[in-house]
């Protein structure tokens with residue numbers, strides 16, 4: 140237990156304290172116009188050790204995958220091997236700049252080209268573009284591509300996209316941002332797409348269906364068994380199939396979405412290929428496309444020209460989604476991860492992701508029931524309202540007291556009091572068992588000492604937030 144009290148004073152600035160010494164300027168000084176001169180800077184004055192302690196203390200308040208178990212469903216907080224960082228920090232990669240031109244970027248372009256080819260192979264696609272900066276950005280690119288395809292055939296009436304009600308919120312958002320209309324498809328009793336509703340939806344919007352956005356495995360952690368039939372029906376109706384490939388860590392080396400009728404799909408590097416997630420840092424949501432859409436991919440993409448690599452726009456490209464060729468640093472990390480694992484290792488990633496999730500599912504559902512209880516893929520969705528007056532939020536907050544990050548809660552929306560658990564392939568049996576032990580304990584507390592859950596978290600610098608106020612009126616800087 141950490142008995143160290145919080146510092147009582149936050150404001151530690153004191154006049155005259157200095158942490159840096161700047162070299163004497165060697166350029167002549169010029170007087171500024173009086174209106175531009177600042178007379179009072181109001182910067183904190185601190186010595187180096189105080190600054191180091193301040194930031195180190197702040198960093199320790201952060202919950203991270205490097206410190207504790209983080210079973211955040213749908214967001215896949217899996218361990219990012221440090222070897223990725225070593226590769227991304229190699230001077231040749233770290234110090235290069237895209238404006239040095241193709242001639243001096245051959246190594247970087249070769250890596251981009253190789254990664255494109257590896258992802259095409261993993262996903263079963265004809266071509267891949269590494270441009271988009273996140274999963275949602277890849278979705279937007281994919282919907283633009285579908286729209287561009289129809290327009291290239293003079294088919295401007297196709298403006299509707301079918302989206303299952305279990306989809307990640309980014310699916311309808313991307314569709315709307317691309318100027319198309321999202322039509323919601325209900326799920327069936329098994330948690331998959333309701334095939335009768337799909338047929339009715341395709342009939343009702345005949346001639347106007349641009350396509351479908353389908354997540355496989357879906358956000359319930361369930362494999363969409365009818366994927367080939369869904370793709371066949373949508374194609375028959377003149378539409379195209381967008382695959383949300385965010386959950387590819389359940390499929391790598393086992394199943395190629397491109398071979399199941401998907402025309403375009405995004406990969407989430409942070410979810411599948413172990414690049415850092417969160418914090419708003421640079422990400423990547425590259426898109427793969429089959430025969431119908433490869434020419435529409437965003438560009439430029441890297442191509443091989445004899446002994447050289449060059450950048451080229453695909454023939455009917457929707458254009459750029461990002462400056463240069465995407466977020467290069469995370470591409471190096473993903474490339475390193477794929478090369479470290481090789482084909483067999485990638486298959487084991489999927490096998491272990493599914494094994495870990497099913498192991499937890501079978502044990503956790505004894506205390507937290509599931510709405511859809513069939514065998515899961517990489518994640519499962521339980522329900523947290525197991526005792527009178529107890530809600531999923533209480534379970535989530537109590538987990539923090541036991542040093543475990545809460546699972547994703549209240550998503551997907553079709554499961555009441557959803558508690559969405561994704562252990563990931565990188566966790567050991569000991570960690571999974573500890574999670575089961577803690578969840579079982581919390582389930583008992585929920586019935587016998589509910590006040591403990593209502594008061595949680597008690598081990599964090601602040602307890603329960605007013606989450607609406609925090610989202611609507613955030614205070615983003617320190618106020619003395």
Ligand SMILES: Cc1ncc(COP(=O)(O)O)c(C=O)c1O
Nearest residue numbers: 213214273274275307309383385
């Ligand atoms: C199923 C699914 N689709 C789309 C996304 C959006 O990806 P991103 O957060 O990279 O924009 C996520 C996020 O993790 C997801 O889980």
